[in-house]
Amino acid sequence: MAPRVSDGLELLQTEIDDSSFCPRAHFPLDEALLMVTGKALRVGLAVCQLAKTGFYGEAFGLTRSVLEAFFIVKYISSTQDSEARARSYLEFWKAHYYNQEELRKKYFPHLEEPDNLMQAMLDEAKSLFPNTRHWYPAYNMATEQYDHPLEINPKTGKGFQSSADYDGVYEMASHYVHCTVISSRPNFAASPFRTAKIDTEDHRGFLALHYCLVYALMTCIILGRQWNVELGSEVLETIQALLAELRVVASPTGSWIGTAQNP
8 A cells, every 4th residue: 555655645746846836035935835745745755665664653653744744734824824924934943043052052062152153043033932942832733723715614604623633643643753652562572572573553554654645635735725726636536545445444443454464
């Protein structure tokens, strides 16, 4: 399945490349959406490589980054403050240099401050980002109502929220980003202890493939809306068919359980 998901992600790459998007000067939303979408597709391909070689848990953990990319593009493209949100995202590099300077002062005070590091920029970074370690919480981005007309519930008048994606996928994948017992125990073998040579959680591989493809697709859809460009019908049909197949094999009651099928 991993090679086919890779093909699906490459279809999305080709579709975007053929659209010849050109970010406009002084419109940070254009640049941010293109930047994040490109990253999401690249990470999705990395997920496929991990799943293909049997690193199912690691692939599952990495899908959190693709989901986060979806949260970011949904968040920054919502409301009339989209350009300001995109500008904040792009300027977070200043917080990184602020943190690096704090590390220099704490651990390497004998080293001189870099010549190109201006105090005005450091002060600006701290004023723009009170928490210089994190740009914006994933939970807040997920629960933000997406105000695109197609995503507003006509019955409630409220925009789409990704609460379930955060509560379910993001939280579970976080166990595999970090070394919690949830991700460490499945491949633990003791008496005597042996390090893991294979990953027993092959279902995580199928879930990783499904999630990386579906969130990459949703990220690309939001990107297209910025330019009023829709993905080609053939591309959508191909990916939707693949996602439907993945939902079957990733299901806990799927027929693949107990067989030799691998992601």
